Amino acid sequence: MTDPLADWDIGRPLPRDARVFVAGSSGLVGSAVARHLRAAGFTDVVGVRSARVDLRDADATARFLDETRPAVVVDAAARVGGIAANAAEPVEFLHDNLRIQANLLDAAHRVGVGRLLLLGSSCIYPKFADQPIREDSLLTGALEPTNDAYAIAKIAGIMGVQSYRREYGRSWISAMPTNLYGPGDNFDLEKSHVLPALMRKFHEARVSGAPTVTVWGTGTPRREFLHTDDLAAACLHLLEHYDDPSPINVGVGEDVPIADLASLVADTVAFTGDIVYDTSRPDGTPRKLLDVSRLLSLGWKPTIGLAEGLASTYQWFLDQQGAQR
Ligand code: GFB
Numbered sequence: 001m002t003d004p005l006a007d008w009d010i011g012r013p014l015p016r017d018a019r020v021f022v023a024g025s026s027g028l029v030g031s032a033v034a035r036h037l038r039a040a041g042f043t044d045v046v047g048v049r050s051a052r053v054d055l056r057d058a059d060a061t062a063r064f065l066d067e068t069r070p071a072v073v074v075d076a077a078a079r080v081g082g083i084a085a086n087a088a089e090p091v092e093f094l095h096d097n098l099r100i101q102a103n104l105l106d107a108a109h110r111v112g113v114g115r116l117l118l119l120g121s122s123c124i125y126p127k128f129a130d131q132p133i134r135e136d137s138l139l140t141g142a143l144e145p146t147n148d149a150y151a152i153a154k155i156a157g158i159m160g161v162q163s164y165r166r167e168y169g170r171s172w173i174s175a176m177p178t179n180l181y182g183p184g185d186n187f188d189l190e191k192s193h194v195l196p197a198l199m200r201k202f203h204e205a206r207v208s209g210a211p212t213v214t215v216w217g218t219g220t221p222r223r224e225f226l227h228t229d230d231l232a233a234a235c236l237h238l239l240e241h242y243d244d245p246s247p248i249n250v251g252v253g254e255d256v257p258i259a260d261l262a263s264l265v266a267d268t269v270a271f272t273g274d275i276v277y278d279t280s281r282p283d284g285t286p287r288k289l290l291d292v293s294r295l296l297s298l299g300w301k302p303t304i305g306l307a308e309g310l311a312s313t314y315q316w317f318l319d320q321q322g323a324q325r
Helices: 028-041 058-068 085-087 092-112 146-168 194-208 228-241 258-269 293-297 308-324
Strands: 019-025 046-047 072-075 114-119 173-177 179-181 212-216 225-227 248-250 274-278
Touching: 019 058, 019 085, 028 046, 028 225, 028 228, 058 092, 058 212, 072 092, 072 228, 085 092, 085 146, 092 114, 092 146, 114 146, 114 228, 146 228, 173 194, 173 228, 179 228, 194 212, 194 258, 194 308, 225 228, 225 308, 228 248, 248 293, 258 308
Parallel strands: 019 046, 019 072, 072 114, 114 173, 173 248, 179 225, 212 274
Antiparallel strands: none
8 A cells, every 4th residue: 555645745735635543533622633634625534432442442443543544643532631530530541541542652653654643731741830831841840739640641642752753763743732622522510621611600500590600729720721623723733844752832822810711701601690719629730821932933823712712612512502402
């Protein structure tokens, strides 16, 4: 079989008929990546539901890659969750993610995948890293304890990519997105991330006429929020323009205190009651604003502002509620 990337070079568009496997294509990130690739003209985007192929299973993963033979792989498959889920289930966040990554990278290498993008998270950086956080602050300090297991797994993923580059000359890369949100998010009140959790809490409070909504922590931690459609566009840009062992940050370059996010979400869903803070819940990292200058220098920038992204995500949430009735 001829290699679809044989005549391709970094800086040029990837051939639109190259087969791309998006691992995790039914999740928040993977679904956005698959959508974006198809919209960009890719004609052979392959996804797989974890119910059909469990990427934690090495044999199943190897068999699937052997049958599919993709030219490009995007690893958006992961066990993810918000601060409470990470803190409650460190075993699963560590082991599931280590297994998924090792199985995918090994199988991709065996079938000769030319381009691979592994996605991580901004929580790989030290809890008290200088802000905005540059890529070279990786492994310069202690991690945030609420998500250290997940962070260590993702750091191992970066090392996996770097090791395949070093030992086998693979032009594989890794990218570290900031906190993500968008259509298809997990709206579970206990396990999800802050943005979908607040959207659902404020929505339900408005519908039921509840006078208050409870926000976890002090409201002072700052977070940066990137819409998954922007992340998906960045993924394609990186596949076509980035070839370096260092992970690269993907973010919007600005952050907001959780208290401001809560007010924005309240406005979005038209909740007019009061916000109260439950300080028995953890704040987590005080701040994790990514330095995105490396990404900007490659000619990519985000296009979806937070207010706009909140509005469209809330519309998606409402559509889902309607569909479930
Ligand atoms: O989004 P989140 O769970 O994750 O929480 P992290 C961000 C901040 O929002 C924390 C506060 O300070 C939370 O205490 N918060 C307020 C809430 N109300 C809520 C709520 O109702 N639900 C949630 N979930 N938070 C995760 C990591 O960290 O972010 C992962 O644990 C990963 O490893 C992910 O990196 C992107 O930003 O603190």
